[in-house]
Amino acid sequence: MRPIIRVEGLSKLYYLGGSGAAYSTLRETLMESLRKPVRYLRRGNSGSEKLWALSDVSFEVTPGDVVGIIGRNGAGKSTLLKVLSRIVEPTSGRVELYGRVASLLEVGTGFHPELTGRENIYLNGSILGMSRREIETKFDEIVAFAEVEKFIDTPVKRYSSGMYVRLAFAVAAHLEPEILVVDEVLAVGDAAFQKKCLGRMRDVASTGRTVIFVSHNMAAVSSLCTKAMVLWEGKVEYPLGSVEGAVQQYLSQVHQMTKTRLAERTDRQGNGRVRIKDFATFDGQGNELEYLATGQETHFRIYYSSEDTSVQNVAVAIGITSNSGGFVSMLSNQVAGDTFESIARDGYFTCKIKKLPLMPGNYTAGLIIRSNDVILDWIQQAVTIVVEPGDFYGTGRMPPPTHSGVLLEQEWTLNGSRQTDAGKE
Amino acid sequence: MKQTAPQTIPVASAISAENSQASGTTLHLPDEPLVVIQANNKWNLINLSDIWAYRELLFFLTWRDVKVRYKQTLLGAAWAILQPLFMMIIFTIFFGRLAGVDSAGVPYPIFALAGLVPWTFFSNTITASGNSLVGSAHLITKVYFPRLIVPAAAMLAGLVDFVLAFGLLIVLMFYYRVPLTTQVLFLPALVLLTALFGLGVGTWMSALNVKYRDVRFALPFLIQLWLFVSSVILPSSSVPAKWRWVLMFNPMSGIIEGYRAALFGLPFDWPALGVATALTIVMLFYSIYSFGKAERTFADII
Numbered sequence: 001m002r003p004i005i006r007v008e009g010l011s012k013l014y015y016l017g018g019s020g021a022a023y024s025t026l027r028e029t030l031m032e033s034l035r036k037p038v039r040y041l042r043r044g045n046s047g048s049e050k051l052w053a054l055s056d057v058s059f060e061v062t063p064g065d066v067v068g069i070i071g072r073n074g075a076g077k078s079t080l081l082k083v084l085s086r087i088v089e090p091t092s093g094r095v096e097l098y099g100r101v102a103s104l105l106e107v108g109t110g111f112h113p114e115l116t117g118r119e120n121i122y123l124n125g126s127i128l129g130m131s132r133r134e135i136e137t138k139f140d141e142i143v144a145f146a147e148v149e150k151f152i153d154t155p156v157k158r159y160s161s162g163m164y165v166r167l168a169f170a171v172a173a174h175l176e177p178e179i180l181v182v183d184e185v186l187a188v189g190d191a192a193f194q195k196k197c198l199g200r201m202r203d204v205a206s207t208g209r210t211v212i213f214v215s216h217n218m219a220a221v222s223s224l225c226t227k228a229m230v231l232w233e234g235k236v237e238y239p240l241g242s243v244e245g246a247v248q249q250y251l252s253q254v255h256q257m258t259k260t261r262l263a264e265r266t267d268r269q270g271n272g273r274v275r276i277k278d279f280a281t282f283d284g285q286g287n288e289l290e291y292l293a294t295g296q297e298t299h300f301r302i303y304y305s306s307e308d309t310s311v312q313n314v315a316v317a318i319g320i321t322s323n324s325g326g327f328v329s330m331l332s333n334q335v336a337g338d339t340f341e342s343i344a345r346d347g348y349f350t351c352k353i354k355k356l357p358l359m360p361g362n363y364t365a366g367l368i369i370r371s372n373d374v375i376l377d378w379i380q381q382a383v384t385i386v387v388e389p390g391d392f393y394g395t396g397r398m399p400p401p402t403h404s405g406v407l408l409e410q411e412w413t414l415n416g417s418r419q420t421d422a423g424k425e
Numbered sequence: 426m427k428q429t430a431p432q433t434i435p436v437a438s439a440i441s442a443e444n445s446q447a448s449g450t451t452l453h454l455p456d457e458p459l460v461v462i463q464a465n466n467k468w469n470l471i472n473l474s475d476i477w478a479y480r481e482l483l484f485f486l487t488w489r490d491v492k493v494r495y496k497q498t499l500l501g502a503a504w505a506i507l508q509p510l511f512m513m514i515i516f517t518i519f520f521g522r523l524a525g526v527d528s529a530g531v532p533y534p535i536f537a538l539a540g541l542v543p544w545t546f547f548s549n550t551i552t553a554s555g556n557s558l559v560g561s562a563h564l565i566t567k568v569y570f571p572r573l574i575v576p577a578a579a580m581l582a583g584l585v586d587f588v589l590a591f592g593l594l595i596v597l598m599f600y601y602r603v604p605l606t607t608q609v610l611f612l613p614a615l616v617l618l619t620a621l622f623g624l625g626v627g628t629w630m631s632a633l634n635v636k637y638r639d640v641r642f643a644l645p646f647l648i649q650l651w652l653f654v655s656s657v658i659l660p661s662s663s664v665p666a667k668w669r670w671v672l673m674f675n676p677m678s679g680i681i682e683g684y685r686a687a688l689f690g691l692p693f694d695w696p697a698l699g700v701a702t703a704l705t706i707v708m709l710f711y712s713i714y715s716f717g718k719a720e721r722t723f724a725d726i727i
Contacts, residue, residue, distance in 0.1 A: 096458035
């Protein structure tokens with residue numbers, strides 16, 4: 001079958017200017033143009049850093065495919081979607097689209113808080129490329145899907161955030177383009193609504209429309225997509241093919257990456273006043289562990305070094321995600337109520353877990369250090385945590401892995417006999 | 426569906442036979458791509474058919490601007506009338522009474538208002554259009570549509586205010602018993618000229634504003650200065666004949682005098698109007714050209 005999307009040698013170059021500001025003022029430009037010749041003489045043209053957000057990406061999509069594009073943050077997924085949606089222009093390469101494209105990089109694009117639900121449906125629909133007639137015929141369906149019938153003539157600024165998202169998604173869900181480009185918008189709304197949206201996307205695909213879907217959520221990709229592709233630093237790491245293969249590739253990639261020493265990782269964000277040096281796990285007796293075990297006392301240590309000792313009110317967090325991409329737990333000294341007013345130049349934070357409630361399996365943890373809500377250092381997918389089976393309950397028994405995400409302390413009692421119940425309640 | 430061989434070798438695409446699902450859909454793909462995305466795709470060229478295809482969006486964005494503009498204001502759309510009205514009163518006190526400006530036999534209040542109404546339209550257009558792209562950053566980075574629609578919608582929304590203010594002018598003309606002549610038939614052309622010149626300047630400003638946020642600060646200042654050389658307060662005849670040609674380089678002066686001629690049955694200054702029309706066309710083409718050039722990078726830098 002002929003492709004509906006053909007992408008050939010697509011590349012996109014961004015200049016990360018030294019100034020950092022996305023836009024400039026006239027004065028800066030004038031000063032720049034004065035300085036430029038001098039700088040050329042001094043050290044050649046090394047003014048701005050280049051970043052190939054996409055480099056030489058090629059693939060073809062046949063009609064009816066639901067393509068998952070996976071990759072870490074900064075792998076180029078969003079840039080690819082933006083190019084396909086005609087929001088940014090590629091630096092080189094070519095894309096041919098043989099169908100109408102609707103892109104959904106965000107729900108509720110162009111929603112205006114002052115306008116009513118009804119007015120916003122028209123506005124948003126037309127921004128997403130629906131014709132007025134199309135909106136009119138689908139209007140009732142959209143309202144019903146969003147479950148906001150009663151508030152349709154209320155300004156959306158008075159909506160609850162749930163209603164707002166539902167309405168926004170309802171409009172988007174009723175787009176009927178040949179090609180639907182979706183960013184990770186499913187991560188909004190409550191679980192029931194997410195399910196409804198996933199169902200709606202399946203419907204779209206089953207009518208022979210093509211969907212391009214970007215996600216971190218391996219579970220969503222596996223259940224939704226018919227093909228997948230992995231991007232890595234702007235390049236195609238795993239060409240468009242089987243979903244299982246792509247997911248495997250992605251997971252092993254993440255695993256590979258977490259083997260790099262944290263101090264040497266470059267994919268970090270934050271101002272760098274404090275830097276994460278290392279991460280290690282220990283048992284209750286202080287023995288370093290390579291693998292954790294369910295139910296064991298576990299200490300997580302984050303080693304850091306700080307530029308100076310003036311950093312105040314430090315917040316540290318470990319975000320644990322399962323391999324299917326969902327968050328399992330967020331460990332944070334702020335949540336636990338432990339405050340670190342000031343820190344030494346070097347040291348480590350310890351987070352003690354009395355009984356590790358994680359089911360056996362592989363997990364990924366992101367590490368972040370903040371100070372008064374300013375990010376000092378943040379490494380996403382910093383380390384892999386391997387949890388081996390252990391005896392959490394002291395009974396030698398475990399729930400089946402298919403039926404459990406985490407283990408909870410539990411105690412059971414039985415109140416059954418009528419005599420003991422009598423008089424109560 | 427007919428199987429056609431791909432025109433190019435599928436580079437790095439690993440669509441194996443077992444994976445590509447044999448969907449029995451009857452989707453007919455066009456032979457030519459609907460859209461080709463490439464670098465330098467729309468160099469110096471605004472795709473007019475694209476804008477036509479998005480005309481409904483232009484309508485909805487205009488409608489949104491009109492609808493939202495006077496939300497949560499006490500006086501609502503009355504502001505469209507109050508702005509030029511108060512300016513008229515102030516000008517009448519200072520220039521009409523105190524300075525005794527010669528207003529070609531027309532009562533000074535409506536002489537001033539006939540200048541202020543188109544001027545307000547023009548200045549609102551360039552302010553609103555000039556800031557429109559930056560104000561629509563959330564749209565521009567999330568969805569595709571011809572970007573020129575944004576400043577155009579800002580201009581059209583201003584047209585609604587203009588019509589309201591024009592109503593006030595007509596009422597006052599009746600009050601002062603100034604008769605209308607057949608020359609009012611020139612008004613639509615003058616409105617078009619004002620709109621297009623405003624759109625030209627506004628579009629150019631909006632593109633500049635994306636790159637240089639100085640525009641936001643320079644624009645109000647520029648508009649204030651511009652008012653004084655646009656024959657709003659004083660007729661162009663008050664400028665010594667020797668220097669009047671300089672005024673021709675400001676299309677707004679010629680246009681505003683045109684409004685007065687059309688409304689009050691005064692003779693038209695055809696050379697001034699001709700130059701204004703020519704400059705409007707030049708401005709429009711230049712701004713569309715520079716907008717088209719800048720459009721390609723809006724989403725990257727906004």
